Structure formats: structure tokens, C-alpha cells
Amino acid sequence: FCGDGRAKPLFSGLSSWTNRKRTGNDVGASVSVSSEMRLTMSKKAFLSNERNKQALINLLSQEMSKAGISVAHAKGDADNKICKMACASAVRQPTAVVAEDTDVFQLLTHHASPTDFNLYMITAKQNVCITTLSKRLDPLLTKNLLFLHAVSGCDTTSRPFGIGKVGVLKKYAALENSAFTFMLPTSSKSDIEKEGERALLIMYGCATALSLSSARFDRFQAKVATSAGYVPPEKLPPTVDAGRFHSLRTYHQVQTWRGNNLPPENWGWSASPSGLVERSSSGAALENNPL
Secondary structure (H helix, E strand, O other): OOOOOOOOOEEEOOOHHHHHHHHOOOOOOOOOOOOOOOOOOOHHHHHHOHHHHHHHHHHHHHHHHHOOOOOEEEOOOOHHHHHHHHHHHHOOOOEEEEOOOHHHHHHHHHHOOOOOOOEEEEOOOOEEEHHHHHHHOOHHHHHOHHHHHHHOOOOOOOOOOOOOHHHHHHOOOOOHHHHHHHHOOOOOHHHHHHHHHHHHHHHOOOOOOOOHHHHHHHHHHHHHHHOOOOOOHHHOOOOHHHHHHHHHHHHHHHHHHOOOOOOHHHOOEEEEOOEEEEOOOOHHHHHHOOO
16 A cells, blocks of 8 residues: 555465465365356365466456556566565655565565655554664664575475574574575575575574584484484484575575576476475485485
8 A cells, every 4th residue: 555545456476386385285176266156165275276366366356457456466476576566665655565474574674765654564463664673673684684584484495493583583693694695696506505504504503513414413412312212303403405405495585585586496496297396305315314
């Protein structure tokens, strides 16, 4: 919503990975969507089908356009476009974004200018003045927020087991060097793998360890010495291979948010008939280092 009270809805098409992450593997049947139809299945089942979701978006867009409401569409995830449109509007007038997505909140906080008109995010539970928030936060934190959010888990990156987002945000100063590398559009894969491993070591409280392998082994020994039973592998830092793929996907997401469209197949994703899927750790790496 802009300062003059006008609303501009913006619809997006979620990636196949994001849709599966949110809805699971249960996909509802495709149905013929029209303004007269009555839905006979649950909302979750209906929206889990990407064809149903797109058909509903098209129908809503048509009806809003007929009513004189300006509608915009974005290819893929619209979060970045939403934030750019909102920040551009806030230069001229107070602006509010109505959304529930955490990614939108992080992007708005990163991009908001303290010298612009107030920029708000309105959710079902609360209203937040993003402009006021950005003024109170350390500029280093807001500068590196895209990396901190992606590396700790977002719509397209998995959350490292046992690592909370608040804990990662509190370590923003220690993660500054890694964040700098991930924010650069020209970083090489080797740079990303190196700084991604260093970031994961800091996140898991193993900053003095030389590698994820040594940190994983040391943590395993410590847990065996104090545990009376089985030590779940998920309680350990990730393997080097898992950390590598997580770092590549994190970089891809950060650059996507920054408007740099990199080939996802080169950054931790594989193409499948149903869309993009996460690359898994290689068997060779697991055989060489079972811990």
C-alpha cells in the first residue's frame, strides 16, 4: 500500500523446491479453476499443486484488473521484486508491505534507507516499522543480513540442524569476512566453499577448528565421552561435502536476492522432471570420511 492508499498486488510463482518444502510431497489433483467453482478439497491440497496455484493467481489477477487494481507478476520467487518496489515507493511516500514471509522481512530490513519515508511490514499478528528498525540496528548487521538469513535457513536453503537464526544473527561480527565473500557477485566456487566452511565452523561453535572434518571428529569424541548411548550424527557439524553444497546454495540465493541470476545447476542444484532439487553429498566423500 502506498501513501495515497492504493494497493498494488504482486504475485509470484514459487520454485518447485520451495513449494515442496512448504507443502510436503502430497500434491492435490489438478482442477479447473473458475470464479464459479466450489472447492471440494482442503486449501493445503489445492495449493500444493502448482497448476492450481497458477490458475488461481491468473483468476485473481483478471478480477483485480477488471476492478481497476494494478497487478504485477514476477517470474519465480517475487520477494526481491516486492522489496525493490516497496523501497522505490518509500522514497516518495510512506509505504506498507502486507506479507507473512520471513524472506520479505529480511530483504526489507537490508534494503530500507533510514532517510526515506517510513516503510512498514504488516502481518496478521503485528505491524513493524522497518525504517525505525533499520535505524536501531548495527549497519554491519543490516549490510550482511542477506547472507546471515540464507546461511541459517530460508525458503530455498535448509536450516543447519540445531542452529537457530537468532544465534547466527548474534554472531554477525564474527561472520563478517564470510558475509563479504558471499555478497560479492564475482566470488569463485573455491572462495565460497572456503568461507562457507569457515562460517559453519563459527555457527557450530568450532571457530578454532581447522576444518569441518576435524570439528566433526572432535565433537564426536566429546559426545562419546559424555554420552551413555548412541550419538546421533545430526548432533555433529555437517560433513565437508554437505557443507560445500549448503554453501553453494546459500551463495546462489544471496546473489538471486541481489539480482544476479546464476545458473542453479552450477550452485548446488540439480534439474529433475519436477523442477530443481538439492544436490546430495557424494558417496565418495562419505566413504572416505564416514564421520
